[in-house]
Amino acid sequence: xxxxxxxxxxxxxxxxVMRGKIKRERLDVGHIGNILEYFQLxxxxxxxxxxxxxxxxxxxxxxxxxxxxxxxxIYLGCISTAKLSLTLVPPQxxxxxxxxxxSEKIYSIERAIQLFPxxxxxxxxxxxxxxxxxxxxxxxxxGRLQVGDAYDYVVGIDPGFKGGIAVLKTRRSxx
Numbered sequence: 001x002x003x004x005x006x007x008x009x010x011x012x013x014x015x016x017v018m019r020g021k022i023k024r025e026r027l028d029v030g031h032i033g034n035i036l037e038y039f040q041l042x043x044x045x046x047x048x049x050x051x052x053x054x055x056x057x058x059x060x061x062x063x064x065x066x067x068x069x070x071x072x073x074i075y076l077g078c079i080s081t082a083k084l085s086l087t088l089v090p091p092q093x094x095x096x097x098x099x100x101x102x103s104e105k106i107y108s109i110e111r112a113i114q115l116f117p118x119x120x121x122x123x124x125x126x127x128x129x130x131x132x133x134x135x136x137x138x139x140x141x142x143g144r145l146q147v148g149d150a151y152d153y154v155v156g157i158d159p160g161f162k163g164g165i166a167v168l169k170t171r172r173s174x175x
Contacts, residue, residue: 006168006169007116007137007166007167007168008166008167009119009121009136009137009164009165009166010035010166010167011164011165012032012071012163012164013027013032014026014028015028027071027075027161029074029077032074032078032165035165036082036084036155037081037082039082039084040082040084042152042153043151043152044153045151045152045153045154045155046084046085046086046087046147046150046154047085047086047155047157048086048089048094048142048143048146048155048156049076049079049086049087049089049139049156049157049159050088050089050090050091050094050135050157050158050159051088051089051091052068052069067161068159068160068161071159071161071163072159075159084155085151087143089139089142093142094138095138097142097145098111098138098145099111105134108131108135108138109121109131109134111138112133112134112135112137112138113129113134115137115141116137116141121133121134121137130162130164132160132164133158133164133166134164135156135158135164136156136166137156137164139156140155140156140166140167141156141168143155143156144168147170149171150170151170152170153168153170154167155167155168156168
């Protein structure tokens with residue numbers, strides 16, 4: 001399940017929901033809860049998640065903001081239910097600490113590939129790396145830099161609707 005015995009990328013589980021006659025997707029709360037509880041049971045686990053920031057005008061991006069805020073709340077609830085240590089990190093903080101240059105998503109992909117060259121950042125069935133996977137991995141890397149070997153696992157979460165989840169083992173978990 002772990003790539004290179006150190007990194008695990010988890011695609012956010014989605015379930016179909018109907019909104020009137022329109023089929024949409026939402027995060028699968030139960031599945032996310034199971035993932036987090038698994039790592040809580042497996043060892044001492046710390047979670048680092050990007051802190052929520054508003055963006056754009058409400059009129060222009062109302063649905064996007066709603067999806068993002070809903071995903072953010074789902075992750076917060078699942079982390080709390082699993083009784084995991086949570087640190088919310090402003091984007092600028094983790095980006096600077098991991099050496100990401102620029103705010104564009106492509107820079108997250110480039111930096112994640114530099115730091116973790118063997119890790120596949122693609123989503124299932126996709127040919128290109130996914131920025132949500134890259135950012136989750138970089139957030140987990142930031143977390144591991146902060147806590148060292150104090151935890152067995154460090155989970156990084158990009159809480160965007162189709163963000164990403166990455167888990168890094170520490171040297172402590174290998175012992």
